[in-house]
Amino acid sequence: MTKLTRYFKAYWSQILAVFALLFLQAMCDLSLPDYMSDIVNNGVAAQDLAYILPAGGKMLLVALVGAGCTVAVGLIAARIAAGISRDLRNDVFAKVEGFSLAEFDRFGASSLITRTTNDIQQIQMVTVMLLRFVLYAPIQGIGGVIKAVGKSPSMSWLIALAVLVILGVILVLFSIVLPRFKVVQKLVDRLNRVTRESLVGMLVIRAFNNQGHEEARFDEANRDLTRLNTFVHRFIAAMMPTMMLVMNALTVGIVWFGSHYVDAGSMQIGDMMAFIQYAMQIIMSFLMVSMAFVLLPRASVSAERINEVLTCEPAIRDPESDRSGEGGNTLPGTVEFRNVSFAYPGADDEVIKNISFVAKPGQTTAFIGSTGSGKSTLINLIPRFYDATEGQILVDGVDVREQSQHALHDKIGYVPQKGVLFTGTIADNLRYGDEEAGEEELRQAAQVAQALDFIEEKPDGFETEIAQGGGNVSGGQKQRLSIARALVKKPEVYIFDDSFSALDFKTDAALRRALAPQTKDATVLIVAQRISSIMHAEQIVVMDDGRIAGIGTHRELLENCEVYREIAQSQLSKEELA
Numbered sequence: 001m002t003k004l005t006r007y008f009k010a011y012w013s014q015i016l017a018v019f020a021l022l023f024l025q026a027m028c029d030l031s032l033p034d035y036m037s038d039i040v041n042n043g044v045a046a047q048d049l050a051y052i053l054p055a056g057g058k059m060l061l062v063a064l065v066g067a068g069c070t071v072a073v074g075l076i077a078a079r080i081a082a083g084i085s086r087d088l089r090n091d092v093f094a095k096v097e098g099f100s101l102a103e104f105d106r107f108g109a110s111s112l113i114t115r116t117t118n119d120i121q122q123i124q125m126v127t128v129m130l131l132r133f134v135l136y137a138p139i140q141g142i143g144g145v146i147k148a149v150g151k152s153p154s155m156s157w158l159i160a161l162a163v164l165v166i167l168g169v170i171l172v173l174f175s176i177v178l179p180r181f182k183v184v185q186k187l188v189d190r191l192n193r194v195t196r197e198s199l200v201g202m203l204v205i206r207a208f209n210n211q212g213h214e215e216a217r218f219d220e221a222n223r224d225l226t227r228l229n230t231f232v233h234r235f236i237a238a239m240m241p242t243m244m245l246v247m248n249a250l251t252v253g254i255v256w257f258g259s260h261y262v263d264a265g266s267m268q269i270g271d272m273m274a275f276i277q278y279a280m281q282i283i284m285s286f287l288m289v290s291m292a293f294v295l296l297p298r299a300s301v302s303a304e305r306i307n308e309v310l311t312c313e314p315a316i317r318d319p320e321s322d323r324s325g326e327g328g329n330t331l332p333g334t335v336e337f338r339n340v341s342f343a344y345p346g347a348d349d350e351v352i353k354n355i356s357f358v359a360k361p362g363q364t365t366a367f368i369g370s371t372g373s374g375k376s377t378l379i380n381l382i383p384r385f386y387d388a389t390e391g392q393i394l395v396d397g398v399d400v401r402e403q404s405q406h407a408l409h410d411k412i413g414y415v416p417q418k419g420v421l422f423t424g425t426i427a428d429n430l431r432y433g434d435e436e437a438g439e440e441e442l443r444q445a446a447q448v449a450q451a452l453d454f455i456e457e458k459p460d461g462f463e464t465e466i467a468q469g470g471g472n473v474s475g476g477q478k479q480r481l482s483i484a485r486a487l488v489k490k491p492e493v494y495i496f497d498d499s500f501s502a503l504d505f506k507t508d509a510a511l512r513r514a515l516a517p518q519t520k521d522a523t524v525l526i527v528a529q530r531i532s533s534i535m536h537a538e539q540i541v542v543m544d545d546g547r548i549a550g551i552g553t554h555r556e557l558l559e560n561c562e563v564y565r566e567i568a569q570s571q572l573s574k575e576e577l578a
């Protein structure tokens, strides 16, 4: 929790107001038993109504002030906690946005969601608790002890005994419940992961009739969480009756011993009643502290998990100074790989090994090879989704690690393997490439991407709403919209990661024809499975098990690259090969 204290600083004036109100509330609450004792001793015992009425009025006023403070504290504390929780969510989200794929792999999307929601909720809850009780409980506890001892020193041992019993109960509770909180949050992560996977893969689950299996998996995660939560909450629930038992036993003890003192004339009945109330206040303050002790460890587990995200230094960072414009005479858009090797974080084996090539502006460089040969990995290194483990990648003649990510990404139009769309209209999605793009630009990009026809067929055209995850457009349409989005950006470098795979041959050919004039000055990098998509490329890089098996044009490779020839023979007719 202490690691998150900086979030409290922004609310210091409100926190001070809470503390002032709490002090006033504690003072009011502490004076009430005194008023009561006075009324009983001097008013009730003497049957003096003229004394009772004004004294009772004063007592009522003090009680009202105390109640007013309680309400105000509750309101301000809730506002502070909600504000802190909002600030935390903002910061965690902003941090996660800066994560590279390595950090996503490390935390996992489900855990990041739990941390942004459930864990921050825990902090919000405990913040309210802390603000309401952290100052009040000690004032009430210590003030109660002073007042109670003042009323009857000889009965103080009863309170000490009750406090010892309560401390014992808290200690036992603490040792049992504490270690389990960490496990609870992990189980929440797991439940979220299973839920997410099941929801995303619902169609596949149904098609394979695996609902039973998924339900069993969900049941198991749900049962484990329920079991542990029930265990923990049973202990927490047992605390209240135990405390009540201690409080009631204490009241009986005070009445038992107090009545003897009253009988002997060494104590007034009003003082005995005040003593009972002070004793209750002391016990209540211990109860509050113990509740905080129960909630604090859970919140500190959550705080640790949030802090882990906030302090996680992304593997990919911006350089101290951005050298993106210092490429000298290199033509803008040139992409060069110099002896690049890469292994995924945590893996020993390199997925791509010693890759060197230059992709020039005005040319198309294509990558082909069997699945898993490292094509996507290779092009993901250009926008720095990962950093190369060895060698250098240069864009515009400058190492990508020496350019700010913003400047680098500005130069790149990236179309991922799986089209990704966001909720909003089609126009909103296309403007992701350039917020300022006018309607004509959107139309033109859509036309090149062969998306205009299907957009215009929709009743709302470019204003058609895209459902969550692009659920209301087909796979091929999603890809075409992703391509149009990249075109709107008009970048120096286009990266198409197998982006034509969901298109039929006719659309693929039409798109490539329309794309050529549009991208004539840009560097185009295409990962493809189909030779027909890339055979006209100026340069084809053939990948085989992470290495370059050959570089050249279609013709050259057919002559001198065995791997390429095999791929070509499996895809092209004899006439096409000839």
Ligand SMILES: Nc1ncnc2c1ncn2[C@@H]1O[C@H](COP(=O)(O)OP(=O)(O)OP(=O)(O)O)[C@@H](O)[C@H]1O
Binding pocket: 105, 344, 347, 351, 369, 370, 371, 372, 373, 374, 375, 376, 377, 378, 498
């Ligand atoms: N995030 C990851 N962590 C660890 N290994 C990975 C990761 N992503 C891919 N790999 C591994 O890296 C290798 C290359 O994968 P990559 O996706 O680059 O191949 P590809 O040639 O693009 O394949 P495809 O044509 O099927 O898309 C594969 O063996 C794959 O298992």
